[in-house]
Amino acid sequence: MIxxxxxxxxxxxxxxAVPARPPxxxxxxxxxxxxxxxxxxxxxxxxxxxxxxxxxxVATVVECxxxxxxxxxxxxxxxxxxxxxxxxxxxxxxxCRNRSVxxxxxxxxxxxxFFTLPEANxxxxxxxxxxxxxVFVEPLAAARGVLD
Numbered sequence: 001m002i003x004x005x006x007x008x009x010x011x012x013x014x015x016x017a018v019p020a021r022p023p024x025x026x027x028x029x030x031x032x033x034x035x036x037x038x039x040x041x042x043x044x045x046x047x048x049x050x051x052x053x054x055x056x057x058v059a060t061v062v063e064c065x066x067x068x069x070x071x072x073x074x075x076x077x078x079x080x081x082x083x084x085x086x087x088x089x090x091x092x093x094x095x096c097r098n099r100s101v102x103x104x105x106x107x108x109x110x111x112x113x114f115f116t117l118p119e120a121n122x123x124x125x126x127x128x129x130x131x132x133x134x135v136f137v138e139p140l141a142a143a144r145g146v147l148d
Contacts, residue, residue, distance in 0.1 A: 003112030006043050007050040016052070018114045021063050025116045028059035031073065032131040033110050036139060039103075047105060054103040054111030056138040058131045066119050075137040077121040078102040094145060 003016040021027040034056030042049040055078040061069045081088050082098035093099075102117060103109020125134045 001113035003052045003108075004054065005051065006053055009043060009045060011043055016112060019108065019116050021116055024065060024118055024120070026061045026066075026069060026074075026119050026122060027063035028057075028074065028076075028110075028115055028117060029062050030057060030059050030110055030113060030115065032058045032135050034135045034139070039111075042104065049104070052103065052108040052110075052112050052115070054109035054115075055101070056135055057110035058125060058134045059110070059115070061122070062114070064119055069119060069122060069124070073125040073131070073134070074122040075125055075134050076102070076117045076123065077141070078104070078138060080107055080118055080121065 001016055001018050002013055005012050005014050005016075019027070033054050036056060038046070038055070039053045042053050058073060058075055061072050061074055064070055077093075078101050079094045079096065080100045080102065081093040081096040085097040087093070087095040087097055100106035102115075103111065108115060123137070125131075
């Protein structure tokens with residue numbers, strides 16, 4: 001597969017292996033991705049990032065454990081919780097002390113043909129919502145999350 005890669009301030013497109021799908025995760029095929037200021041900041045050195053960025057996306061589920069998700073168009077929550085810390089015990093997953101974040105922190109992002117996310121993070125996109133509308137779910141959720 002091909003993927004966008006950031007390292008030392010340089011952006012390149014390169015060949016990468018299709019990621020392995022851990023249990024409880026879905027393998028997703030990218031349909032559409034958005035670029036936001038966070039992605040630009042990663043390129044400028046934010047978090048000392050090196051890898052595949054991207055966290056605003058619409059994708060199709062190509063492999064999963066939950067068969068109801070197979071072949072569905074989805075968007076996803078970008079914070080991947082540990083499930084063990086005090087914040088997770090309080091169901092405050094976005095504040096998980098040990099979280100990884102899609103395309104930002106310790107989890108390869110959506111700027112690739114295929115990527116993975118936990119099935120629990122996925123939301124099926126209704127048929128009447130286009131990809132070009134659905135790709136804005138993550139920035140809308142982030143804006144709404146400021147109030148929490």
